[in-house]
Amino acid sequence: MESDLRKGRCQPCEGGVSALSAEAVEAGLRGLPGWQVVDGVLRREFHFNNFYETMAFVNAVAWIADREDHHPDLEVGYNRCVVRYSTHAVGGLTDNDLICARQVNVLLA
Template sequence: MTKLSQHACEACRSDAPKVTGQEKQELLSVIPDWEDVMVDGEEQLRRVFTFKNFVEAQAFTNKVADLAEAENHHPAILLEWGKATVRWWTHKIGGLHKNDFIMAARTDELY
């Protein structure tokens, strides 16, 4: 099986299906450091990354931003001293799509 991070993201429409419960569990098993959270009524993937200082955290968030821009799929990123919190979800469908899991796996690779 191809690594999740190597899967292609697909263009997402507002009527695209959210991942099913079974798909979500299978995909979460591949990215175990991510948690499934509800934020403002929308299901999202969240992970907190830790660093030695602000500069390292900032460099990481810049890499995530470049990745997001390349795929035209943008997360929420919170930059703090020694840590960065990244949240992926698909805005158009108000929840989780397979693309979010792919991007989470790619974010893990950047770390």
């Protein structure tokens, strides 16, 4: 699955797409170090040295979100950012959430 996520691009998910099963989410998490599912939402907290680095990261995440047309919830502080993904249209997690989380991880690789 990790190779699929690495090459994957988000697909529109209104209508006809189901949320991933718990097993599929668990399998997807194996390729996403640092991410966890909390209350049905894919979540990771990132820490930085200062506000400038935090905002550079936030802007890069925003660029990914715009390109993929799949937008996370962001909680931003001086030296930290919490990124949360879920697919509201299906009421759960989809491949889009895993794909975007993988792309966010690549930012800091």
